[in-house]
Amino acid sequence: MIQLTTPVSEAAIRALKVGDEVAITGTLFTGRDAVHKYLHEGGKLPEGVNLKDGILYHCGPVVVKAENGDWKCVAAGPTTSIREEPYQAQVIRDFGLRGVIGKGGMGDRTLKACQEHGCVYLHAVGGAAQVLAACITRVRNVYMMEQFGAPEAIWEFEVKDFPAVVTIDSHGRSLHREVLAASQAELAKHL
Amino acid sequence: MTNLQDSLLELIRRTSAEIPDDVHRAILNALEQEKKGTIAESAMKIIDQNIALAKNKSQPICQDTGSILFYVDCPANFDQLTFADTAREAVKLATKKGYLRQNSVDSLTGRNDGTNVGPGSPTLHFHQHRSPEITVRLMLKGGGCENVGAQYSLPDERLKANRDLDGCRKAILDAVVQAQGKGCGPGVLGICIGGDRATGYEFSKQQLLRPLDDRNPDPKLQELEDDIVQTANKLGIGPMGFGGKTTLLGAKIGVLNRLPASYFVSISYMCWAFRRQGVVLDSNGNIQRWLY
Numbered sequence: 001m002i003q004l005t006t007p008v009s010e011a012a013i014r015a016l017k018v019g020d021e022v023a024i025t026g027t028l029f030t031g032r033d034a035v036h037k038y039l040h041e042g043g044k045l046p047e048g049v050n051l052k053d054g055i056l057y058h059c060g061p062v063v064v065k066a067e068n069g070d071w072k073c074v075a076a077g078p079t080t081s082i083r084e085e086p087y088q089a090q091v092i093r094d095f096g097l098r099g100v101i102g103k104g105g106m107g108d109r110t111l112k113a114c115q116e117h118g119c120v121y122l123h124a125v126g127g128a129a130q131v132l133a134a135c136i137t138r139v140r141n142v143y144m145m146e147q148f149g150a151p152e153a154i155w156e157f158e159v160k161d162f163p164a165v166v167t168i169d170s171h172g173r174s175l176h177r178e179v180l181a182a183s184q185a186e187l188a189k190h191l
Numbered sequence: 192m193t194n195l196q197d198s199l200l201e202l203i204r205r206t207s208a209e210i211p212d213d214v215h216r217a218i219l220n221a222l223e224q225e226k227k228g229t230i231a232e233s234a235m236k237i238i239d240q241n242i243a244l245a246k247n248k249s250q251p252i253c254q255d256t257g258s259i260l261f262y263v264d265c266p267a268n269f270d271q272l273t274f275a276d277t278a279r280e281a282v283k284l285a286t287k288k289g290y291l292r293q294n295s296v297d298s299l300t301g302r303n304d305g306t307n308v309g310p311g312s313p314t315l316h317f318h319q320h321r322s323p324e325i326t327v328r329l330m331l332k333g334g335g336c337e338n339v340g341a342q343y344s345l346p347d348e349r350l351k352a353n354r355d356l357d358g359c360r361k362a363i364l365d366a367v368v369q370a371q372g373k374g375c376g377p378g379v380l381g382i383c384i385g386g387d388r389a390t391g392y393e394f395s396k397q398q399l400l401r402p403l404d405d406r407n408p409d410p411k412l413q414e415l416e417d418d419i420v421q422t423a424n425k426l427g428i429g430p431m432g433f434g435g436k437t438t439l440l441g442a443k444i445g446v447l448n449r450l451p452a453s454y455f456v457s458i459s460y461m462c463w464a465f466r467r468q469g470v471v472l473d474s475n476g477n478i479q480r481w482l483y
Contacts, residue, residue, distance in 0.1 A: 019230060021230065021233060034301070059254070060254060060255070060292070061254055062250075062251060062254050062256075062289055062292045064289045074248075074250045074251070074289050075250055075251040075253065075254035075292070076254055077253055077254050077255070079255065079334075079335065080334070080335045080338060080373055082373065103335070103372075103373075103375065103431065104335070104371070104372055104373035104432070105371070105372070105373070105432065123431060123433070125234050125237040125238060125241070125431060126253075126335060126372075126375035126431060126462065127238070127241070127252065127253040127333075127375045127462055127463060127464035128237045128238060128240075128241040128253075129241070129245070129250075129251055129252060129253045129254040130240075130241045130244035130245045130248065130250060130251075130252065131237050131240050131241045131244060133250075133254075134244065149293065149296070149302070149303035149305070150292075150293050150303070150305070151254075151292060151293065151294065151303070152303075163233075163237065165230050165233070165234075165433065167433070175432075175433065175434070176371065176372075176432060178434075179371065179372075179427065179428060179429075179432055179433070179434050180368075180371055182427055182434075183368050183371070183426040183427055183428050184368055186425060186426045186427055187364055187365075187368055187422075187426055190364070190422050190425065191351075191361060191364070
């Protein structure tokens with residue numbers, strides 16, 4: 001298990017390879033469909049959201065307000081990332097992301113952006129909302145809640161030892177592409 | 192049915208937080224199969240921890256608490272309208288309590304009113320039967336797995352799939368390869384051969400109500416179900432598409448008549464976080480027993 005702490009340096013990202021397991025500590029911002037479309041169309045990040053050398057999490061959490069008024073995250077697994085493929089490369093480039101967490105993998109444009117700008121795609125275990133929520137030590141803030149609704153808002157999480165696997169590295173390798181090709185070749189033997 | 196709302200609320204809570212026993216057994220088996228020290232094994236371990244944590248905390252297994260699908264078997268003269276009203280209230284309450292995420296969005300305006308109640312949500316299927324028993328099954332089906340569902344119209348030239356069981360097999364295995372890990376595998380397939388586009392998908396979802404360890408009454412379909420699972424598990428897609436031994440936990444196939452002009456194979460993919468439960472209710476709406 002490789003420790004990653006935000007903000008992440010380009011060197012730390014370039015050292016990662018497909019198949020590495022990482023544990024992330026620091027700050028994660030969530031952003032999914034509505035946020036990506038908004039940024040793609042030239043929307044500005046709200047004040048307080050800084051993605052430079054940061055990690056963006058494709059996640060629509062379940063967050064409830066405790067009696068003392070604090071937010072409490074009760075479920076926070078990754079959502080399917082491929083929907084952000086039309087936008088992700090631009091967001092990596094424009095905002096200086098070092099990592100994107102999601103599930104299901106991403107395509108060639110994102111892979112190329114990871115190579116060019118020093119970023120990785122980190123695969124969290126889909127559906128593991130409780131294990132991953134347990135890594136969120138604090139909900140620091142929420143942005144654009146009114147505009148996008150709770151699942152689509154930008155949440156700012158403080159995390160400790162958040163587990164993920166590098167499935168697209170900054171050297172042009174994608175586990176998703178490799179498994180797809182291998183499984184297609186294997187299927188051909190069974191038809 | 193004075194206690195119906197409480198019972199439905201408990202059904203929603205338990206469905207969202209607890210994996211049914213048949214699915215849990217299949218997941219534990221898959222965990223054992225994976226090679227030690229691989230990322231596939233790591234993923235299965237996290238899945239196993241997640242199942243325990245969700246149950247202990249009584250919180251959603253997955254944050255995408257999914258489409259809310261009720262299947263109600265009831266006697267003739269059962270008041271479906273009152274049941275539907277009560278189910279909608281139970282859904283609102285369950286959402287307030289955090290058993291369900293605020294998960295229902297107006298498709299035109301993008302607005303999420305936070306109640307989970309609106310056109311199509313929840314979805315209620317009523318079936319009358321000649322028994323006084325009232326059974327309510329609930330499936331919560333997340334968007335990630337719903338998005339990798341597929342419908343094939345045979346013959347399919349690309350797949351060299353003709354209008355026979357071998358053609359169906361080719362279509363189903365193609366859907367598995369197309370889905371890769373995107374549906375949060377290891378998954379379960381509900382499959383319908385025949386029907387029209389709408390009934391085909393609907394019946395494919397109903398197959399997911401069958402316990403994983405049941406037998407298909409038609410031996411030919413049972414054979415195809417076994418073959419699909421065995422073949423899929425040779426493809427090396429594995430948990431989350433990380434590569435590994437278990438790609439599918441199960442496959443269930445049902446058949447509907449079709450028109451001479453149509454031959455659909457409809458496939459619904461269910462993720463490992465397979466949330467379905469069911470209850471038998473008494474005439475006051477109390478839970479008599481659980482079904483899974």
